[in-house]
Amino acid sequence: MDETAPTFQHVVIGPNGQDGWLTLPRPARALVLFAHGSGSTRHSVRNRSVARTLHGEGFGTLLFDLLEPQEAADRAKVFDIRLLTQRLVDAIRWIDRRPALASLPWALFGSCTGAAAALSAAAAQPFRVYAVVSRGGRTDLAGEALQRIKAPTLLIVGALDTEVLQLNRQAMLQLPALKELVIVPGATHLFAEPGAMAQVAEHAARWLSLQLPAVTVGGLHA
Secondary structure: HHHHHHHHEEEEEOOOOOEEEEEEOOOOEEEEEEOOOOOOOOOOOHHHHHHHHHOOOOOEEEOOOOOHHHHOOEEEEEEOHHHHHHHHHHHHHHHOOOOHHHHHOOEEEEEOOHHHHHHHHHHHHOOOEEEEEEEEHHHHHHHHHHHHOOOOOEEEEEEOHHHHHHHHHHHHHHHHOOOEEEEEOOOOOOOOOHHHHHHHHHHHHHHHHHOOOOEEEEOOOO
């Protein structure tokens, strides 16, 4: 048995019982919560790819379903940022009740509508969120919350995702804290082009390594 391999656990989060996957390297330096977008789930191939890169850099990850299956089929709920933010806050509270996890600094990684929820949650938890990464984020849906974010924020957008790129440029003008906009050449909204998601993962790992404090925790006892 490889004692250095990341530990993996299926978890159930919050009052609505959202399914999640918790993975912690040994030791773990931080925990990154993923907020999937457009009704996606913890099975998201793209976010799982990013998570694997983060594991290699010593970051733990929590991928969980913001919406129940029947909710994900309802487009109104997919774009209900208040609901998505509340589910993310529920996950934060779940973490805070578990000493092995609460002792870790943590960050948020959001995609599309999930990025709006991540940004809103960061504004609501200004002294708990150490960093935020947005991939193809609908930053406009975060509204005035952008102006209250204290955490260093990285916005990653595909160069060919022109509408979302414009929204993220506008968000850069509103974010008061440390911020950076990375434009991935030749990439569209889903970063499906060869090598595009690898660039997303590399930029996310770089940002989190720079912004998160150096704290390590051993095994998984959630």
